[in-house]
Amino acid sequence: MITVENLTKRYGTFTAVDDISFTARPGTVTGFLGPNGAGKSTAMRMMTALTPPTSGRATILGRDYKSLPNPARHVGVMLDAAAQHPGRTGKEVLHLIGMQIGASRARVEQSLQLVGLTDAESKRRVRNYSLGMRQRLGLAGALMGDPQVLILDEPANGLDPQGIHWMRQLLRAYADQGGTVLxxxxxxxxxxxxxxxxxxxxxxxxxxxxxxxxxxxxxxTRVASLDNAALAAALRRRDLEVSADASGLVVRAEAETVGRIALDAGVVLTDLRSSSAEGLEEMFLALTADDARVAA
Structure with missing residues (x-):
């Protein structure tokens, strides 16, 4: 488990992370989302004791990261997959990690298999790795200690569609076995x-x-009709919250309820669907609009 309590980081007058609190629980994958510069990486660095917080606290498995005995045995961390010695082979990178944390040599081979790096690839110099291969090697390093918790910053960066699908399955299986993934x-x-x-x-x-x-x-629910004004009036008569945009109406009600009201009002619908079908992207853009770097 990861517990973040009132975590804050200030650099002079600039506040990078402002009093955040949340919990990532065992058996779950927690997505930590935000635009570039929102404070995600700084928060993760504070969780893993790489950056001292100005105030607040982050604990992992009930303890500060630094107070965990042999932290890499409990927490797998990948914050920058590019931060690997370019002159070493992938296998050498993992052997060094294993020596530092007391993992067996057999664990190197297990970790390579887990992330899909072949024996031939593991013997290549890291400088010759693609970005996707570096991501796989970084994840292998995070898994070397067989940890209970994973903290990963952009783990799918540079992976092709097949690699992204593989990553999804790996992290899902890890969480389903009781691990905590942030x-x-x-x-x-x-x-x-x-x-x-x-x-x-x-x-x-x-x-x-x-x-x-x-x-x-x-x-x-998102809905559109041949007479949006009449539909909106009928919905508001039922005390439902209705807002309009260029593509129709958004109603705080189930799609079935909206459809029945439209039927009773004799309004022909041209679109009816749950707003959640538009997914995470719309919500993300709406909630982080203040950080947008492009004009509306």
Whole structure:
């Protein structure tokens, strides 16, 4: 389990992470989402004792990261897959990790198999690795200690579609066996598929958190008709919250309820679907609009 309590990091007058609190539980994958510069990486660095917090605390398995005996045996961390010695082979990188944490030589081979790096690939110099191969090697390093917790920053970066599918299956299986996974990613579709819990951060603050079902299901129903004004009036007469945009109406109600009201009002529908079908991307863009780097 990872518990973050009022975690804050300031650099002079700039607040990178602003009083965030959340929990990542065993048996779940928690997606940690936010635009570039939102504070995700800084928060993860504080969790793993690489950056001291200004205030607040993060604990892993009930203890500060530094107070864990042989931390890599309990927590697998991948924050920068590119931070590997280019002149060493992949196998040498893992052997060195194994020596540092007291893992057996057999664990090197097991970790390579887990991440899909062949024996021939493991004997190549890291400088000759593609970005995707570096990601696999970084994950192998995180898994060397057979940890209970994984903290991964953009683990699918550089992977091809097949690799992303493989990563999804690996992390899902890890969580299903009782492990705790916290991952940041900009691949929103992949997070939507794999994550059980979501934590969204913008400008250092948490803007939304909860289960995927709660967050995506709270959007209501999107509907369009041949007479949106008449439909909106009929919905409001039933005391439902209705808003309009260029593509139709968004109603805080189940799709079945909206459809029945439209039928009673004699309004022909041209579109009716749960807003959650539009997925994580729409919610992410709406909640992090203040951090957008492009004009509306």
């Amino acid at each position: 991952l940041s990613s900009h691949l929103l579709h992949e997070v939507q598929i794999i994550a059980d819990e979501l934590v969204m951060i913008g400008r250092g603050k948490i803007v939304a958190q909860g289960s995927k079902a709660e967050l995506l299901g709270a959007s209501g």
